[in-house]
Amino acid sequence: MFYSLLLILQLYRLAFAHKIIVVGGGPNGLHSSLKILEASDKSEVKLLEFRLNFDRPQVVRMPYSSIFKLPEEVKDKLFSDTESVYMDDVLGPRKKTDPWFWPNSNDQLWNSPVLKYLPKIRIGNLQEAIYNHISTDFKFKNRFTRIPGQCTVEDFVKHCETFKPDLVLICTGKDSDKNKFTEEIRHFLNTSQGLPEEVPKKGNRSENEENQVGIYMTFAAKALDNYMRGSEILAMKSGIGYFASNDANKSVQVYSFPHQDLPNLFKGMPQCFKTDAAYITDCLTLSGTTRKREVTQESTTWLLSNYAPVVKKILQEYNVEVPEDSNICVFYGPRYEYYYENVAKTYTYGKGQECKTIPILFMGDSAGGTDYRLGLSLSRGMKLMELLGDIMKKEGITSALTHIGTTYSKMWATVLKTEFNQNNPRLRYKPNMVYRYALEGRTVDGVEINDTHPIALITKG
Ligand SMILES: Cc1cc2nc3c(=O)[nH]c(=O)nc-3n(C[C@H](O)[C@H](O)[C@H](O)COP(=O)(O)OP(=O)(O)OC[C@H]3O[C@@H](n4cnc5c(N)ncnc54)[C@H](O)[C@@H]3O)c2cc1C
Numbered sequence: 001m002f003y004s005l006l007l008i009l010q011l012y013r014l015a016f017a018h019k020i021i022v023v024g025g026g027p028n029g030l031h032s033s034l035k036i037l038e039a040s041d042k043s044e045v046k047l048l049e050f051r052l053n054f055d056r057p058q059v060v061r062m063p064y065s066s067i068f069k070l071p072e073e074v075k076d077k078l079f080s081d082t083e084s085v086y087m088d089d090v091l092g093p094r095k096k097t098d099p100w101f102w103p104n105s106n107d108q109l110w111n112s113p114v115l116k117y118l119p120k121i122r123i124g125n126l127q128e129a130i131y132n133h134i135s136t137d138f139k140f141k142n143r144f145t146r147i148p149g150q151c152t153v154e155d156f157v158k159h160c161e162t163f164k165p166d167l168v169l170i171c172t173g174k175d176s177d178k179n180k181f182t183e184e185i186r187h188f189l190n191t192s193q194g195l196p197e198e199v200p201k202k203g204n205r206s207e208n209e210e211n212q213v214g215i216y217m218t219f220a221a222k223a224l225d226n227y228m229r230g231s232e233i234l235a236m237k238s239g240i241g242y243f244a245s246n247d248a249n250k251s252v253q254v255y256s257f258p259h260q261d262l263p264n265l266f267k268g269m270p271q272c273f274k275t276d277a278a279y280i281t282d283c284l285t286l287s288g289t290t291r292k293r294e295v296t297q298e299s300t301t302w303l304l305s306n307y308a309p310v311v312k313k314i315l316q317e318y319n320v321e322v323p324e325d326s327n328i329c330v331f332y333g334p335r336y337e338y339y340y341e342n343v344a345k346t347y348t349y350g351k352g353q354e355c356k357t358i359p360i361l362f363m364g365d366s367a368g369g370t371d372y373r374l375g376l377s378l379s380r381g382m383k384l385m386e387l388l389g390d391i392m393k394k395e396g397i398t399s400a401l402t403h404i405g406t407t408y409s410k411m412w413a414t415v416l417k418t419e420f421n422q423n424n425p426r427l428r429y430k431p432n433m434v435y436r437y438a439l440e441g442r443t444v445d446g447v448e449i450n451d452t453h454p455i456a457l458i459t460k461g
Helices: 002-016 027-039 064-068 072-078 123-136 153-163 181-188 231-238 262-267 271-275 297-317 376-395 397-419 431-439 454-459
Strands: 018-023 043-049 059-061 120-122 144-148 167-170 213-220 240-246 251-256 327-334 344-349 356-362
Touching: 018 027, 018 153, 018 397, 027 043, 027 123, 027 376, 043 153, 059 376, 064 376, 064 431, 072 123, 120 123, 123 144, 153 181, 153 344, 213 297, 251 297, 262 297, 344 397, 356 397, 376 397, 376 431, 397 431, 431 454
Parallel strands: 018 043, 018 167, 043 144, 167 356
Antiparallel strands: 059 120, 213 251, 213 327, 240 251, 344 356
16 A cells, blocks of 8 residues: 555656756756756756766865855765864865855955855865765655766767656766767757857967967975965966965966966967867976876977976965976966857757657856856856756746746856956956855855845945
């Protein structure tokens, strides 16, 4: 009797379930899955992800409100509760309940770089914490499935035919040499419009494009430090913005671009750095020892005699030491923002009466939109999904799904208008960005920053 009842309940749930396919289980795919599962107990998520382990070491910055709204269990995994213990996944030995963990009300917003206001988490830990939560929490029982393997466009079509989703989220990030799914699915859905001509193609850069490209250099710092201090001043004056420091493993990323003394250096950059727009990992130390990959004599000379000394000298002026035995990795990266114009599309599957037209949304890096200093595409994806989740909760998922594509497109249009390519060569922090990704929802000096708070009125511009 009990089992029959369970079976009936299960069949009932299946008949009325809202089915969502999420392609890609990066931070955006997992966060989106969580938001959808939380939005309705009738939602079911199938996540297609080909990585077996979540072990990516980069530190990612996230909007305050998105991380604050994560389930307690997830936050417990990410933040230390012991002030004396330095967790390797959190940049600061503070308790998550300590208001000083979040804001730093000693700093005047306008006198300090705002980056420090963004919570930062090791990417793999964030993925693992969310994944474990959605696969084990009782609330999501039988509503979340992970399908391993690399999804192709044919798989996508097949999954739609068999699973009959009401919504698909593409969260497959930026393409790599081995995986071109984002480009292929965009081509398949005829939604590739954006600014591809502004994205330099490997080995095919014009003189003009070269001026828009910068160099990433990473090295291991000697001690834990917050290398974000003064970053805005550095970026403005010297052509160096060193914004990403990973206190977990002491690695520092320095980003330099053609400005002040640096354009001449860029002119002499060896071809191998230009065409290999990828990490040349563990390649050199300042004392000239090479590791792992082979680098040409030309590039060694350029790095050690030209590039590194200039960058080192500038950094020294700001008390940032590049240790002699540090591994220096250099790679070439675009320094402007780029994005796709369309982030929502409809897709029709099935035949005859079974035929169904559904929305497909591109989130996070697959929507494009990287920012060379803030790394904002993750933040934007999380923030926008958080808003979509709120709408689903408020008006019910059935109603929300009828206009989710239009709603998301409108949100994206606002993002494009307010945040991208502001004709400002240094991409200064736009007030609206500061509000949305760093401040909204935060309590500073006991007062929550919301739309009516004086800081919000200034930062929303
Ligand atoms: C080398 C590198 C260093 C970075 N460093 C920093 C940093 O220091 N700080 C920072 O804030 N940001 C950094 N970023 C940016 C940050 O990692 C991204 O903004 C963020 O990861 C975007 O999340 P996402 O979920 O949109 O995409 P991704 O993280 O790219 O996730 C996409 C997921 O989809 C999966 N996938 C892709 N194709 C398929 C397919 N065909 N089938 C199944 N699964 C698929 C992938 O396995 C992956 O898990 C870095 C990015 C890179 C590439």
